[in-house]
Amino acid sequence: MTAEPEPTPSGTIDRSASTPYYLQLKHILQDQVSSGLLRPGDQLEGEHDLGRRYGVSRPVVRQALAELHRENVLERVRGRGTFVAQPRTSQSLVQFVHGLYDDVAALGRTLRSEVRRFTVEPADHDLELRLGVELDAPVIALERLRFVDDEPWVYTISHVPFALAPDLLTHDLTRLSLYHLLQEVYGLQIERSDRVVEAQAADTELAKDLRIPPGGPVLKLTSVSFTADGTPLETFVAYHRADRSRFEVSLTRSEQGGPPHPVVRIV
Structure with a gap:
């Protein structure tokens, strides 16, 4: 691929330059x-x-x-x-596990959360599969509308097995990172996340929260995070505004000559 010529330094067109x-x-x-x-x-x-x-x-x-x-x-x-265009957030999805908190901070922007639900509830069949817990086992549910620079960006529903962080509800997650708490307070290091991205139309309630038209596009991100020994420690479903996020995919071939390993980011 041919590199683009260097930009003209002034704010005028240089008619003697070879740059188109x-x-x-x-x-x-x-x-x-x-x-x-x-x-x-x-x-x-x-x-x-x-x-x-x-x-x-x-x-x-x-x-x-x-x-x-x-x-x-x-x-x-x-x-x-x-x-x-409005700047878009960057979130690693596959090889580098970050939360939105770190990705927004890296851009020099601010993130806050409006906590809509923070409670203990019994695991349903979906959480039984995603978290590897027994049906009706207690899990912590955390539902947040998250703002970047006071603009609604993503609606997130997270679940953590109660046994792994029994006093999690004592923490204020308005501005704290859930991932940081799990690591620094409970010693739960996320080593890997499995994530799936889908396009979806926002229903009336979600559209109102994200300040987009009803039926507007959102990017649904479903994630399950694991410790080094393969124990599921957190799962979430996040609905990102499609006009504030995009996905970039870089593919590298493995040393063994197998299929490429993707690195996917929201930017």
């Missing part, structure tokens, strides 16, 4: 977003005005905008125009 005009314009706009000159939610000028501002044709503008749209730097809103 559309790439120069792409980098100019990208720099404006990175520097904060253009902020999430800001509307860009129309194609005609951008072409006049930078002295390029509309096809050049369209190609630059199309690339930035594919890279989720910009988003088009039908009937309104082109806007700077």
Whole structure:
């Protein structure tokens, strides 16, 4: 794959450079977003005005905008125009086990949770299978609407076997990480998680919580986490806003020549 040319350092098109005009314009706009000159939610000028501002044709503008749209730097809103996209969270799903708390912190953003339910309840058949507990065994249920920078991002329903963390309910999980508590207070180190991602339409209640239209797309993430000896210690079902998350997959071939091992992230 041929590397892209270095971006033009100024905010103008360098007509003596070998870099195509559309790439120069792409980098100019990208720099404006990175520097904060253009902020999430800001509307860009129309194609005609951008072409006049930078002295390029509309096809050049369209190609630059199309690339930035594919890279989720910009988003088009039908009937309104082109806007700077909201940043999306990054969450490792397969080889690197992180919670949303760590992923949001790595972006320099803030995460808080509105705890909707935090109680002990009997395990149903689904939890019996996922957590490897007996039917009706006590499990801790934690239901949270989670906000990134005060915007609703994901609705999560977590369960932990009561026997592993019997006084978990004494902790305030408004701003604390469940994974951190399990590790630091109870000595439960997550070594592996099995996760499944599905696309789903939000029902009326979920859409209201996430502030999206009813029937709008969400990404349903189901996870079971295990200790080093294979003991299930936590499971969750999370409904992520599809307009705030995306999945990136990197595949590497194993040393034995077997099938590739995926690394999947929400960004």
